[in-house]
Amino acid sequence: MRKIFIIFAYLLSSGCAITDLERDQKLHFYKSDDAARNVTWYEGVWFDCESQLVSGMLSPIIPLPPVIPTFWMDSKSTKLNIDRPSDESYLKGFKLIGKSGEIIFEHNSLNHEHLKLGMNLPYSCRNLDQVNLVLMFEKKSSREDFLITKKLIYESGKMRFGWAYLSA
Numbered sequence: 065m066r067k068i069f070i071i072f073a074y075l076l077s078s079g080c081a082i083t084d085l086e087r088d089q090k091l092h093f094y095k096s097d098d099a100a101r102n103v104t105w106y107e108g109v110w111f112d113c114e115s116q117l118v119s120g121m122l123s124p125i126i127p128l129p130p131v132i133p134t135f136w137m138d139s140k141s142t143k144l145n146i147d148r149p150s151d152e153s154y155l156k157g158f159k160l161i162g163k164s165g166e167i168i169f170e171h172n173s174l175n176h177e178h179l180k181l182g183m184n185l186p187y188s189c190r191n192l193d194q195v196n197l198v199l200m201f202e203k204k205s206s207r208e209d210f211l212i213t214k215k216l217i218y219e220s221g222k223m224r225f226g227w228a229y230l231s232a
Contacts, residue, residue: 081127082228084134086115088221089189091142093197093214109199111216112143113189118223127227142189146181153201156209160185161196168195193218 091111117137119130146155157172169185185192198213 080230081123081125082120082230083123083127083130084120084226085118085130086224086226087118088115088224089113090219090221091189091192091216092219094217108147109197110145111189111192112145114139115224116190116220127229130225138190139188140186141184142187142192144181144183144185153203153210156200156202158200159198160187160192161198161213163194172200190218192216 090113116139117134119132120134121128121130121132144158146158157170159170159172160168162168168187171183193216195216196213197216198211201210201212202208203210
């Protein structure tokens with residue numbers, strides 16, 4: 065009996081199996097036929113949304129189904145990436161306008177020479193659903209300012225099952 069206990073204690077302390085169930089998330093722009101479609105800014109603007117951890121399980125030796133809900137572990141940030149070639153206008157800044165019309169995030173200090181920007185926003189992808197992204201441009205030739213607004217649409221993707229075995 066003592067040998068069985070020692071072997072069991074060794075197996076418990078030497079490693080564990082982790083299983084998880086994740087859901088993909090993404091934000092995309094509401095497609096509309098407006099005059100702003102001629103400006104190709106949205107081809108260089110995208111959001112990086114982390115997968116949402118739905119459930120998980122930690123168990124010794126044998127991987128078990130992920131049955132423990134993990135809704136509190138949802139990512140609290142989203143990364144906004146802007147990669148735009150400098151053609152006829154400069155990108156001066158951007159802001160996010162919430163559903164009720166208030167500005168929830170604003171960034172106005174973009175440098176004209178920097179054509180790439182990666183910024184963490186303090187909102188999850190789910191919280192940015194139906195929010196308007198407003199990009200502020202300045203025309204190179206005339207120095208006139210103009211705005212382009214696109215609505216963000218949240219989309220919940222496929223579920224993925226994963227597992228790994230960790231050892232000490």
